[in-house]
Amino acid sequence: MFPYKTSFQLDRKSKKPLYLQLANQFIELIKDRKLVPDTKLPGSRVLSELLQVHRKTIVACYEELHLQGWVESVAKRGTFVHANLPELQQQEYLEKESENQQKSIGFHFYKDEILARKSLEIKDGFMYLNDGISDVRLTPTNYIARIYRRICNRKTIHKEMSYGSIFGNEKLRKTLSDYLNKTRGLNTSKENILITRGSQMGIHLSAKLLLKKDNIIVVGETNYTSADTCFLQQKATLLRVKVDENGLVTKDIEVLCKHQKIKAVYVTSHHHHPTTVTLSAERRIHLLNLSKTYNFAIIEDDYDYDFNYQHSPILPLASHDTNGNVIYIGSVCKTVAPVFRIGYVVAPKEFVNEAANHRRFIDRQGDALLELTFEEFIKNGDLDRHIKKVMKVYKTRRDLFCQLLSEQFSDVFSFETPKGGMAVWLTLNKKYSWKTVAKLANKYNLEIGEWQRYDNANIGHNSIRMGFATYNETEIYELINRMKKIFTELTTEVL
DSSP: OOOHHHHOOOOTTSSSOHHHHHHHHHHHHHHTTSSOTTOBOOOHHHHHHHHTOOHHHHHHHHHHHHHHTSEEEETTTEEEEOTTOOOOOOOOOSSOOOTTSOOOOSSOOOOOGGGOOOOOOOOTTOEEOOSSOOOGGGSOHHHHHHHHHHHHTOTTGGGGSSOOOTTOOHHHHHHHHHHHHHHHOOOOOGGGEEEESSHHHHHHHHHHHHOOTTOEEEEESSOOHHHHHHHHHTTOEEEEEOEETTEEOHHHHHHHHHHSOEEEEEEOOSSOTTTOOOOOHHHHHHHHHHHHHHTOEEEEEOTTTTOBSSSOOOOOGGGGOOSSOEEEEEESTTTSOTTSOOEEEEOOHHHHHHHHHHHTTTOSOOOHHHHHHHHHHHHTTHHHHHHHHHHHHHHHHHHHHHHHHHHHOTTTEEOOOOSBSSEEEEEEOTTSOHHHHHHHHGGGTEEOOOGGGGGTTOOOOOEEEEEOTTSOHHHHHHHHHHHHHHHHHHHHHHO
16 A cells, blocks of 8 residues: 555645645656556545545645646545556656756757856855946935835726837837937937837847848947847848047948948947947047948947036937937936836837837837836936936046056056946956956956957957946945955966
């Protein structure tokens, strides 16, 4: 007889009901063929006595097993393991696998090596370099939460909780259109705006619509890696042009246009990713003229528009676009906090319509309640107030960070103090390598990250982008201190 009394372990402190605990263990016994098809199970009274549970628990367990198709009830005979259950084919193992060990996959799927990125393992006591993200501790979380709660308490909120527009919340699109027209000199309506889950979705959708195999897109010799990935996934050809202190060298783009059919140009105009330089006004006009003459699209990723420390922001290319060549991409995430996945694509209506059709099948719609929250956050002027507040903080941090770099690492790094943004472009002395630095950094609880991704063109510039905005002043001193220890040790080894 099967040892029912010793085969079940019930946790009476667990939140999971006893009948479900029991049913799940029955299922495992049936799958393992320890209870074979047609096995008669004990009556509810008998099993309840054996396991010291209420009879109703056993009845509920058997009902659950019956509903799932593991057992069948035969009138006047009892409950039996279902007679027609096939045997589960399992791979044989020499040793029992650990419960935490990942099992081998039982099917084939396609991998895309272009998408492969190193996963970051967060460790206690470590500091992690980033390429320029906001300090989430400065996020007005309580205020945003109050707006969210107020919206959720509206009597008509149920109207916003079903399927909505694939373009994003209409109120947010209208408010965002007004806001961008006012602050960036655009000339749009809500029909020109698609709400996205951040700027990366906008880049992805633009790549899907613009590029097919072997189509040419022009990017910087140094460029935003995730944008490169989107273009390469479309099997497009990337032609790289130089980037100097005034941004993309548009004369090089003109030379390419005279010899090849260019489908698009990708530009981070404000500020170039990763080098932080700003595309000059002269080159902005030149690029717009080229797009008109040669009929290519400009994907303008204006991720860093709001943070300028020495002058007002230069208006984006999109503000001067009279021919419908610019696809303008931005987000709220970068400004407020990465967790708020709200971005936008601004483009001619026909393009926005098609982008929305594509978006429908990867993300049916955005978070309407969050979008309504940020509609109010923007409309009430809270976004502008937040920008003014954090910009003062980030400027102080930039000045301290660059001052310490100059004082402590004049013989190690060369850099220009960025006029805006949240990161510094650091060039390492050629006698050192980032590979060696990254390896040694772990000894001092510092994670450098994927330094290789800043040189996709393999030009050997020996530079990386290092964010400063996310660290407070105490953390900046600690970061510099750890870096000092690294280079003190490296200098000793070099000597």
